Amino acid sequence: MSVTFPRRTLLLGLSAVLLGTASCGLPRPGPNKREIFAGSVMRRGDAFVVTVDDHVARATAVQPALGFSSSFQTAGVVGSDTINPGDTLQLTIWENVDDGLLAQEGTTATQLTEVQVDGAGYIFVPYAGKIKAAGNSPDALRKIITEKLDAQTPDPQVLIARTAGDGATVSVMGSVGGQGVYAIERPTRTLSSMIARAGGVTIKPEITKITVKRGGKQGTVWLTDLYKNPKMDIALRPGDVILVEEDTRAFTSLGATGAQARVPFETQTLSALEAIATVGGLSSSTADPKGVFVFRNEPAEIARVVLGRNDLVGDQRMVYVLNLTEPNGMFLARDFVIRDGDTVYVTEAPFVQWQKSLSALTGSATAANSINNVASGN
Numbered sequence: 001m002s003v004t005f006p007r008r009t010l011l012l013g014l015s016a017v018l019l020g021t022a023s024c025g026l027p028r029p030g031p032n033k034r035e036i037f038a039g040s041v042m043r044r045g046d047a048f049v050v051t052v053d054d055h056v057a058r059a060t061a062v063q064p065a066l067g068f069s070s071s072f073q074t075a076g077v078v079g080s081d082t083i084n085p086g087d088t089l090q091l092t093i094w095e096n097v098d099d100g101l102l103a104q105e106g107t108t109a110t111q112l113t114e115v116q117v118d119g120a121g122y123i124f125v126p127y128a129g130k131i132k133a134a135g136n137s138p139d140a141l142r143k144i145i146t147e148k149l150d151a152q153t154p155d156p157q158v159l160i161a162r163t164a165g166d167g168a169t170v171s172v173m174g175s176v177g178g179q180g181v182y183a184i185e186r187p188t189r190t191l192s193s194m195i196a197r198a199g200g201v202t203i204k205p206e207i208t209k210i211t212v213k214r215g216g217k218q219g220t221v222w223l224t225d226l227y228k229n230p231k232m233d234i235a236l237r238p239g240d241v242i243l244v245e246e247d248t249r250a251f252t253s254l255g256a257t258g259a260q261a262r263v264p265f266e267t268q269t270l271s272a273l274e275a276i277a278t279v280g281g282l283s284s285s286t287a288d289p290k291g292v293f294v295f296r297n298e299p300a301e302i303a304r305v306v307l308g309r310n311d312l313v314g315d316q317r318m319v320y321v322l323n324l325t326e327p328n329g330m331f332l333a334r335d336f337v338i339r340d341g342d343t344v345y346v347t348e349a350p351f352v353q354w355q356k357s358l359s360a361l362t363g364s365a366t367a368a369n370s371i372n373n374v375a376s377g378n
Contacts, residue, residue, distance in 0.1 A: 008356075028189070029255045033291045033347050036319060047295075047317040050306060056320065057335040059186055059305040060298070063269060067236055068219035072212065077097060077189050077235040081137045084238055086166040089115040089123060089141075091134065094157040100256035101127050101153050145165045170230050170236050172198040174210070175307040184236055190367050192226055193234045196243065199332035206267055207247040214240050224270060253279040256287035265340075273333040275344050291347030296320070296339065 012067035015312070051057055091112040095103050103112035115123050121134025128148035133141050138160040149156040170182045176200015179297075188194045189297065195201065201208050201223060208223035214237055226232045249265040259282015266278065272294060275283060282289060296318050298306070303316040322336065323329050338344065 002118065011373050028348060029260070030345060030347070032350075033288070036347075037083060039319075047319050047376065048307060049319045049321060050302070051321045051323075052306070052332050053334075056306055057332055057337075060320070061335070062133060062302060062339070063337065066209070066220050066222055068212070068226070068232060069217070070236045071217065072214070072219050073231050075235050075237065078168075078184055078237065081139075081162065081225060082168075083117060083121075083136055083138065083162060085117050085119050085134050085170060087117045088163040088370075089117065089138075090163070091115055091125065091145070092159040092163040093145075095153045096155040096157075097110045101149075110167050136324050143225075149295040168238045170194060170238070170240040170242060172242045172244070174242075175201055175203045175246060184238060188236075190233050190235055190240070192224040194236055195244065200241075201244055203244075203246045204266075207265060209245055209247055211243040211245070212240055214326070215255045224268075245344070247367070250361060251275055251338050251340070251344055254343060254345045256283040256348050257281070257344070260284065270338045271334050272338055272344065273330065275338045275342075276346075279344075286348050288347045288349040289329075292322040292324060293345045293347070294320040294322070294336070294338070295343040295345065296341070 011017070012372055024283045037043070037049055039047050040049040040104075041047065042049075062101050064260070072267065089112075093102055093110045093323055094108055095114070096108070098108070100110070100267065101107060102240060103229075112125070114127075117123055122130050123132050123133045125145055125148075131141070131144055131148070136144070142158045142160050145158050145160075146156055149158070163183075169181050170184060172194060173179050176195065176238070180198065182194060182197055184194075188197045195210070205223050208268050209220055210223055210226060211218055212234065216339040219234075220231045247268075250262050251265070251270070252262050253261050259275065263275070263278055267274070270278075276292070282292075297315040298318040300312045300314055300316060303312050303318060304310055305316070320336065322333050324333060326332075
């Protein structure tokens with residue numbers, strides 16, 4: 001026995017199914033404002049949802065402090081003529097006799113080339129013995145050698161030339177014109193001059209960081225601060241390692257913006273307004289300017305100030321809300337600082353979902369009409 005349903009009932013049933021599917025499965029870039037607020041601690045969620053005001057903007061305007069400690073800044077400039085272990089010396093010795101101790105027959109001068117200062121700082125000179133060279137200037141060493149030879153040959157004259165060796169060098173690595181090991185010489189005794197010697201930086205100066213490692217310590221400074229603040233142009237020490245690198249900070253942009261991507265910082269500081277502009281601004285066709293959110297894991301010390309609480313321990317999940325339509329909304333977005341690892345998310349305007357629902361309904365009606373035609377045999 002066959003069962004026949006009225007055509008009206010069939011069409012209504014199919015329309016209800018299509019409408020339910022449209023309302024539940026509409027595509028969107030992420031949560032809406034209501035869903036984000038539902039995740040608040042006040043609603044048994046695990047994140048603090050905070051509206052940005054002047055107090056919040058000031059409390060969260062924290063940037064990593066870069067610079068060199070006092071031990072770096074107070075270190076004096078290394079004497080350009082000080083002999084160090086690893087240096088290479090060239091000695092020329094004149095003797096005031098025809099048949100000298102060192103000179104070959106028919107000559108009065110003797111050259112000792114490639115005399116390297118050993119790890120303990122000593123050199124060996126024939127008839128003068130083992131002499132401490134490190135820590136002396138070439139002139140001071142000349143006097144020492146002259147005194148030791150004077151007892152064996154009359155009125156010796158000594159000339160010393162120094163070539164900086166691996167005992168008075170620094171390593172320069174990273175984004176410079178020429179990576180390598182460079183000697184500390186008179187023109188390159190400070191950080192800026194050594195970077196210039198290595199060919200200068202090859203990346204944008206605004207986001208260039210310079211790290212100096214010395215023994216078990218290290219310090220980092222922005223390249224622009226190095227030139228603005230003379231105290232940051234520290235004196236170098238043998239064995240220093242200089243690393244020039246690009247800033248690695250970045251934020252993530254999602255939602256109704258010009259781009260969904262992980263975006264590197266292009267400046268030392270970045271505001272929420274600048275972050276939005278970096279990715280092409282808000283989408284003029286879908287974005288809700290009342291729904292700009294910044295997701296962040298906030299250190300406890302900052303979260304306590306923002307929330308006015310003293311019972312918070314460890315990093316806190318924070319969601320900062322910016323409403324660009326308020327009278328001071330644009331100013332607050334300009335003052336709110338974006339930090340490394342932040343996620344900037346912009347919700348869609350409410351009418352966008354309504355428009356999608358309407359499109360789904362229109363599509364459902366078209367489908368229902370097609371079914372009606374099929375059912376009627378047209």
